[in-house]
Amino acid sequence: MKKFSNRKWIAMTLLAVVLLANAGRRGFAQAARRPHRGAAAAAALPLMPRFRFENFTIADGLPDNHVYAVLVDGDRVWAGTNNGLGLYEDGKWKTFSTKDGLAHRAVLSLALDKRTGDVWAGTMGGLSRISGGRIVSYTQLNSGLSNDVVYGVSVERENIWVATAAGAGRLNLHTGEWSLYNERNTPMREIWVYGVSATATKVYFAVWGSGLLEFDQTSGRWDIYDDPDGETELVLFKDQGLIHDIVSSVSYVDNIVWASTYFGDSRYDGRYWHNFLTKDSGLPSNFTNYVKGVDANHAWFCTDKGLAYYDGTNWAVYTRSLSLHKPVMTVRDAKGNVTEIPVTSGPAHNYILGIDFQGGDIWVATAEGLSHGILQR
Amino acid sequence: MSRTSCREYMQTNFAASLCVLITALFCLMFWKTGTIDAATAPGTGAELGYASPLELLISPEGKRIYVLCNESDEVRVLNAATYAPIKSIAVSHQPRGFSLSPDGARLFVANSWDDTVSVIDTQSLTVVATWPVGAEPSGVVEDPAGRHVFVANRISSDIAVLDAQTGTEEKRLLAGRGASYLTLSPDGRLIYATHIYPNLPPLRTGLENRTPPESEITVVDARRAEVVDRIPLHSIAGVFHVALSVDGRLGAVAEFHPKNLIPLAHLEHGGAFAYTLTLFGAAVGKPVEIPLDELDRYASQPFGVAIAPDGLRLYISLGGSESVLAIDVARLLHFVHSRPRPASGSYAYDLSASGNYVIARIPVGHNPRGLALSGDGSRLFVANRLDDTISVIDTKTLSVATTIALEGPRTVSALRRGEQTFYSAHYSFQGQISCSSCHIDSTYDALTWNLEPNGFGRDIVANRLLEDIKDTAPYKWNGGNPNLPTECGPRTEKYFWRSENYSDLQLADLALYIRSLPARPNRWRLPGGELTGAQERGKEIFERSVDRFGQPIPETNRCSFCHSGPLGTDNKSFDVGTTKPSDHPGMLDTAQLTNVALPAPYLHDGSARTLEEIWTIYNPEDKHGRTNDLTKDELNDLIEYLRTR
Numbered sequence A: 001m002k003k004f005s006n007r008k009w010i011a012m013t014l015l016a017v018v019l020l021a022n023a024g025r026r027g028f029a030q031a032a033r034r035p036h037r038g039a040a041a042a043a044a045l046p047l048m049p050r051f052r053f054e055n056f057t058i059a060d061g062l063p064d065n066h067v068y069a070v071l072v073d074g075d076r077v078w079a080g081t082n083n084g085l086g087l088y089e090d091g092k093w094k095t096f097s098t099k100d101g102l103a104h105r106a107v108l109s110l111a112l113d114k115r116t117g118d119v120w121a122g123t124m125g126g127l128s129r130i131s132g133g134r135i136v137s138y139t140q141l142n143s144g145l146s147n148d149v150v151y152g153v154s155v156e157r158e159n160i161w162v163a164t165a166a167g168a169g170r171l172n173l174h175t176g177e178w179s180l181y182n183e184r185n186t187p188m189r190e191i192w193v194y195g196v197s198a199t200a201t202k203v204y205f206a207v208w209g210s211g212l213l214e215f216d217q218t219s220g221r222w223d224i225y226d227d228p229d230g231e232t233e234l235v236l237f238k239d240q241g242l243i244h245d246i247v248s249s250v251s252y253v254d255n256i257v258w259a260s261t262y263f264g265d266s267r268y269d270g271r272y273w274h275n276f277l278t279k280d281s282g283l284p285s286n287f288t289n290y291v292k293g294v295d296a297n298h299a300w301f302c303t304d305k306g307l308a309y310y311d312g313t314n315w316a317v318y319t320r321s322l323s324l325h326k327p328v329m330t331v332r333d334a335k336g337n338v339t340e341i342p343v344t345s346g347p348a349h350n351y352i353l354g355i356d357f358q359g360g361d362i363w364v365a366t367a368e369g370l371s372h373g374i375l376q377r
Numbered sequence B: 001m002s003r004t005s006c007r008e009y010m011q012t013n014f015a016a017s018l019c020v021l022i023t024a025l026f027c028l029m030f031w032k033t034g035t036i037d038a039a040t041a042p043g044t045g046a047e048l049g050y051a052s053p054l055e056l057l058i059s060p061e062g063k064r065i066y067v068l069c070n071e072s073d074e075v076r077v078l079n080a081a082t083y084a085p086i087k088s089i090a091v092s093h094q095p096r097g098f099s100l101s102p103d104g105a106r107l108f109v110a111n112s113w114d115d116t117v118s119v120i121d122t123q124s125l126t127v128v129a130t131w132p133v134g135a136e137p138s139g140v141v142e143d144p145a146g147r148h149v150f151v152a153n154r155i156s157s158d159i160a161v162l163d164a165q166t167g168t169e170e171k172r173l174l175a176g177r178g179a180s181y182l183t184l185s186p187d188g189r190l191i192y193a194t195h196i197y198p199n200l201p202p203l204r205t206g207l208e209n210r211t212p213p214e215s216e217i218t219v220v221d222a223r224r225a226e227v228v229d230r231i232p233l234h235s236i237a238g239v240f241h242v243a244l245s246v247d248g249r250l251g252a253v254a255e256f257h258p259k260n261l262i263p264l265a266h267l268e269h270g271g272a273f274a275y276t277l278t279l280f281g282a283a284v285g286k287p288v289e290i291p292l293d294e295l296d297r298y299a300s301q302p303f304g305v306a307i308a309p310d311g312l313r314l315y316i317s318l319g320g321s322e323s324v325l326a327i328d329v330a331r332l333l334h335f336v337h338s339r340p341r342p343a344s345g346s347y348a349y350d351l352s353a354s355g356n357y358v359i360a361r362i363p364v365g366h367n368p369r370g371l372a373l374s375g376d377g378s379r380l381f382v383a384n385r386l387d388d389t390i391s392v393i394d395t396k397t398l399s400v401a402t403t404i405a406l407e408g409p410r411t412v413s414a415l416r417r418g419e420q421t422f423y424s425a426h427y428s429f430q431g432q433i434s435c436s437s438c439h440i441d442s443t444y445d446a447l448t449w450n451l452e453p454n455g456f457g458r459d460i461v462a463n464r465l466l467e468d469i470k471d472t473a474p475y476k477w478n479g480g481n482p483n484l485p486t487e488c489g490p491r492t493e494k495y496f497w498r499s500e501n502y503s504d505l506q507l508a509d510l511a512l513y514i515r516s517l518p519a520r521p522n523r524w525r526l527p528g529g530e531l532t533g534a535q536e537r538g539k540e541i542f543e544r545s546v547d548r549f550g551q552p553i554p555e556t557n558r559c560s561f562c563h564s565g566p567l568g569t570d571n572k573s574f575d576v577g578t579t580k581p582s583d584h585p586g587m588l589d590t591a592q593l594t595n596v597a598l599p600a601p602y603l604h605d606g607s608a609r610t611l612e613e614i615w616t617i618y619n620p621e622d623k624h625g626r627t628n629d630l631t632k633d634e635l636n637d638l639i640e641y642l643r644t645r
Helices: A002-033 B004-032 B264-269 B329-338 B414-423 B485-489 B490-497 B506-516 B533-543 B611-616 B632-642
Strands: A051-056 A067-073 A076-081 A086-091 A092-096 A106-111 A121-122 A127-131 A134-138 A150-156 A161-166 A167-172 A176-182 A193-198 A201-205 A211-216 A222-224 A247-255 A256-261 A264-268 A273-276 A290-294 A299-303 A306-310 A314-320 A327-332 A337-341 A351-358 A361-367 A369-375 B035-037 B053-058 B064-069 B073-080 B085-089 B095-102 B104-113 B118-121 B124-134 B139-142 B148-153 B158-163 B169-174 B179-184 B190-195 B214-221 B226-234 B239-244 B251-257 B273-282 B285-291 B302-307 B313-318 B323-326 B358-363 B368-373 B380-384 B389-393 B398-404 B448-450 B460-462
Touching: A067 A193, A067 A306, A067 A369, A067 B490, A076 A106, A076 A361, A076 A369, A076 B035, A092 B064, A106 B158, A121 A161, A127 A150, A150 A201, A161 A201, A167 A193, A167 B179, A167 B226, A167 B313, A176 B239, A176 B632, A201 A256, A211 A247, A222 B273, A256 A299, A256 B158, A264 A290, A264 B460, A273 B611, A290 A351, A299 A361, A306 A351, A327 B226, A361 B190, B053 B095, B053 B118, B053 B380, B053 B389, B064 B380, B085 B124, B095 B179, B104 B139, B118 B139, B148 B190, B158 B179, B169 B214, B169 B226, B179 B239, B190 B239, B190 B251, B214 B239, B251 B302, B264 B490, B264 B533, B273 B302, B285 B329, B302 B368, B313 B368, B323 B329, B358 B398, B611 B632
Parallel strands: A067 A106, A067 A351, A106 A150, A150 A193, A193 A247, A247 A290, B035 B398, B053 B368, B095 B139, B139 B179, B239 B302
Antiparallel strands: A051 A369, A067 A076, A067 A361, A076 A086, A086 A092, A106 A121, A121 A127, A127 A134, A150 A161, A161 A167, A161 A193, A167 A176, A193 A201, A201 A211, A201 A247, A211 A222, A247 A256, A256 A264, A256 A290, A264 A273, A290 A299, A299 A306, A299 A351, A306 A314, A314 A327, A327 A337, A351 A361, A361 A369, B053 B064, B064 B073, B073 B085, B095 B104, B104 B118, B118 B124, B139 B148, B148 B158, B148 B179, B158 B169, B179 B190, B190 B214, B214 B226, B239 B251, B251 B273, B273 B285, B302 B313, B313 B323, B323 B358, B368 B380, B380 B389, B389 B398, B448 B460
């Protein structure tokens, strides 16, 4: 009898929770729909993540307002700024500078070795490894690094891959050997490498002016993907290849390549390409500094006109009105209907340079501060 | 006395006499001139090489002593009560460190020369697995949960994290340069790792070779297998064992504090080294460095550290002073807390300090290294590496109660006499230094020294590896010493020792020992001896006679001309454009290339932190070989080849 009562009580509680949850969801959706513009049917408005943004600047202890890169490691957040590497931990910022052994004050890229907790920082003056508070720096003078300007860095097992202003490179931490990749030993036509995304099977390089470079780790074979129409301004062959040769970053996740350029973005599944342009996607701008794939179907795009999220069908854009400077969030559904969502906060600046994830939250590097987007549930 | 009682008395007396006789016979069997001979296999002892006991462990139940024998490549197991040998277990080449799993069921041995860890089942006393690890494993420890085995690799300067069941390497953690010794905290939460070479200066200032060395204790979270802290050790180069009190509140690490920035000729003014402990943990607050040296007697080359179970005593083996120090912990803590703490956190140069806490200096054998305390703390075992003995110290009387002689040769060969001389600080002023103070483990110390008496900052020289140097005469960077007896005799006596000279026989033995030192296995060569693509390309650059523009390279400006032959030296001197105004004018000896990947910093004065810097910074006029026509990837290839030498 007692057991029955307990079961009944649990069942009623579960029912109540489900009803409340549904009611909450309806309320969330209704609130999202209310101020919409455009012809979208209210019921079709996709549910996209909303954030309350908290912005950090030098006033809060951030080393510099110009943030090139951001990296999340559990509760800790690293910010690569124009004047040092910031670490946000326990509500406080700590700055690592050249006095601590950092290769250069301007930190352009960051990568985490998830196995060891070490952070790798690509700077304007070399590559730095931050390990348990100690910094070891590699430069073109003291190591096999090809160039001190390290635009991108990626960790793959014991290999550290770098994208530099003079080609790409790989440091094997077990042997200490540096392998350099440039126009002499790869199909790379230009050696200005902006980004790298490495896995145990494939490594992709974003090359400024030379498209996307693929290195197959198993076969040792190189491939190059470039703009099939070869045009800098026009897109003659959409969805038939990389959108443009000036590739600014690359993210390889779940066997999918996400590539950003200054003239639109691309997704490649190994067989088919899909291009994204402002005219037929939710991108706020074709000028994309950085892309980060969440998985095969979800990605974030960091543009000069705000931050965009793509869920495989719909888009959300987080930006600021250029005229009023008030934060704006818009949602674009599969049919192209755009709905504005009322928000009270937004990223610190529209010029977005990087992003990383902390559970459902996002951390966004901008030209005027670091933004913490706290997911609103 | 009645007849019965008389008979009883006689019977008792007879029994007692019999006991005495048996005991005497037993003693005759096992004692030789005051030592217990652990050899039990007659006829085999003479054929054995030296054991060279380096480290010791006591089994958890206290019944066994495990002895790590560095030279005979084995672990010897002794009965902890009788000291009788139980078994010898062959492991791999040059074992340097070992530890028991927390439950005592497995014994892990780090074999430094073949880059493996032997796993010994302590039930069967057999090797049950051999795991490959990083370059030159020197310390090993398992976490209490039995998930990971951690291995300190001296050459790769990292800590390999292995799956404790399969030995599969999961990752490597960045440790200090020359990572060597690992200690698990009593609560099993943390692992403390130390390293024997100072970390390279992180910044290029142009004065890297004239800045105090920096070392660290790398603190690893045993559960997460991540580095969580690095305790800085300022002005320290050469860090050895760590010990912690049972309550974990006091940690102590044995270390060298070199005074390499001032002329070594000032030995009588307190130059060369301070030998110290850095104390850390809740008992002291901020880490503090305390000296072990006395006013007129140095505590040369501290190595092993042990803290008594009751926390009252701390013991340190002194490899160069052939003794063990005993410290009263209460007095030590009183000193630390009662004295005004210097801003540097170091009392290293205060030669009056140790009198406050050192309570005994106990003479033991040659080159004492590893220490182990019995479970109740009543006996301290000391591995006398160059005597093949173990001193057993009674910790109540602070004196050697027994010396256990390990099975092996009873005679001391000329080679071993030379090695004993190499490691003994007996000959130097106040017993400060020996060859091994700078040539740690018969290699080098990664420091630059001011050896000449001609003023501060003049004629700075980098230390050089002592590997396979017998055919590389002349010696010294200026090539001023034509042979090893000159290098090790008059020069050493005049500039270094400032005390007792070697006899002719001692000098001959010492030179013999140094000449015998082999090159350790090269870690950059493929097993079959073939070269990788990069190494092959580098070899072509090394041997080229024409530059990239088709211009012939003068013979004396080719790598392979000066660095010729199997050792990579023609034994002649050249001007390679690296001397400075502070150097004595003249040419420089061509350094051999044996294991050239190891002895950073480079060049005669250690101004190049890496091989790359030799050519990217210090060869602007192509005097040190024609290299300025090379692309960066070609320079990388050249370096890859050099690493195979």
